[in-house]
Amino acid sequence: MTTPEFGDRDDPHAQARNARNAPLLLHSLTLFSEVIGRIFAAARPATVVEVGVESGGASSIYLDHGADDVYCIESSPTEEMRNTLAANANLHLVEGFSPEILDSIPNGDVYILDGDHNYVTVRRELDWILAKVPDAIVILHDVLWPWGRRDLYYNAAAIDTDCVHEHGDDGPTVWHDEVTPAGFVGLGQFTVATEAGGEGNGVLTAVEDALAAQPQGSHEFALVPAIFGLGIIYPTGDPDRVDRLRSALEPYSDSPLLAAMENNRIALYTRVLAMQYEMAAAAVNRDELVHQLDRQRDEHHREIAELQRRHHNEMAALRANPPISIRNVTRRAARKAVRGVRGVSRGRSAR
Ligand SMILES: C[S@@+](CC[C@H](N)C(=O)[O-])C[C@H]1O[C@@H](n2cnc3c(N)ncnc32)[C@H](O)[C@@H]1O
Numbered sequence: 001m002t003t004p005e006f007g008d009r010d011d012p013h014a015q016a017r018n019a020r021n022a023p024l025l026l027h028s029l030t031l032f033s034e035v036i037g038r039i040f041a042a043a044r045p046a047t048v049v050e051v052g053v054e055s056g057g058a059s060s061i062y063l064d065h066g067a068d069d070v071y072c073i074e075s076s077p078t079e080e081m082r083n084t085l086a087a088n089a090n091l092h093l094v095e096g097f098s099p100e101i102l103d104s105i106p107n108g109d110v111y112i113l114d115g116d117h118n119y120v121t122v123r124r125e126l127d128w129i130l131a132k133v134p135d136a137i138v139i140l141h142d143v144l145w146p147w148g149r150r151d152l153y154y155n156a157a158a159i160d161t162d163c164v165h166e167h168g169d170d171g172p173t174v175w176h177d178e179v180t181p182a183g184f185v186g187l188g189q190f191t192v193a194t195e196a197g198g199e200g201n202g203v204l205t206a207v208e209d210a211l212a213a214q215p216q217g218s219h220e221f222a223l224v225p226a227i228f229g230l231g232i233i234y235p236t237g238d239p240d241r242v243d244r245l246r247s248a249l250e251p252y253s254d255s256p257l258l259a260a261m262e263n264n265r266i267a268l269y270t271r272v273l274a275m276q277y278e279m280a281a282a283a284v285n286r287d288e289l290v291h292q293l294d295r296q297r298d299e300h301h302r303e304i305a306e307l308q309r310r311h312h313n314e315m316a317a318l319r320a321n322p323p324i325s326i327r328n329v330t331r332r333a334a335r336k337a338v339r340g341v342r343g344v345s346r347g348r349s350a351r
Pocket of ligand 1: 027028029030051052053054055056057058073074075076096097098099114115116121154
């Protein structure tokens with residue numbers, strides 16, 4: 001009872017090998033391939049619009065699961081990503097910002113939203129899709145911690161100021177409610193809202209508000225509580241499709257097992273982040289201390305050399321020109337000693 005991934009009695013290290021070869025932080029939509037495969041089997045989409053492509057690693061899985069074309073919207077394409085997409089004629093790179101660029105490409109049967117993870121961007125993307133392509137299925141990444149209730153901004157300057165929360169370079173952690181430099185930080189790639197929660201903050205809040213603005217019962221929302229949370233919005237107009245989608249998602253949707261594993265994962269990962277931060281800070285302190293000690297040692301060497309030089313000069317000056325009193329004392333002492341010796345020898349000869 002085993003699969004190659006877990007090995008067998010003759011290969012007992014297969015699972016550990018797979019574990020250590022995986023990235024420390026799982027975050028890509030590629031990990032949801034089996035869920036996406038079930039959604040695609042239920043809905044059979046021809047055209048997929050992917051927002052937020054990064055390396056392009058996830059783009060081809062939509063083709064693997066039966067789509068004909070994928071329009072890959074990315075605001076900052078890298079060379080690696082261009083090459084990945086160029087290798088497949090059915091992957092179409094669309095360079096620009098969502099949601100503005102959505103008007104310029106063919107409508108999708110499925111939209112995959114994984115671009116800028118803030119309320120205003122996601123809300124505008126959803127409002128556009130729900131108005132213009134009401135039959136589309138929308139799959140959203142990052143509907144849970146850390147961006148479910150807290151905005152992330154890839155480029156806050158590109159968003160209307162009154163929709164942007166106070167934000168900065170510090171990031172969230174599981175271990176307390178405030179952002180911290182030891183948390184999930186963007187390292188120059190993105191900034192993070194200082195406060196979580198409230199109105200107009202986070203991806204899940206945008207989903208709730210966008211759906212609340214639709215006629216009641218017009219859509220269902222399923223949540224897969226793994227790898228930062230996958231949300232699936234599907235319209236309820238086609239009952240057969242709804243049944244297929246419900247049973248496709250049933251094993252994953254709201255799974256307490258997945259939720260427990262996800263919570264454990266983010267707790268462990270943010271603990272590792274904190275330890276890395278503390279180690280880096282300790283290394284900086286240690287280096288500073290070493291420099292301080294080096295500086296003090298050099299200073300002591302300089303002081304010792306100066307004292308030796310002075311001592312040497314003073315002794316040389318003393319030898320060259322001893323003080324008079326010492327000279328006199330020395331001569332008197334010498335004469336007295338000589339007299340003493342003479343007196344002793346005279347006394348001996350008189351006897
Ligand atoms: C989380 S990554 C996408 C990861 C990818 N979907 C995956 O699973 O491998 C988000 C990407 O969205 C891009 N992005 C951010 N804001 C965007 C926007 N408004 N429109 C298009 N792309 C955006 C970023 O440059 C980044 O590459």
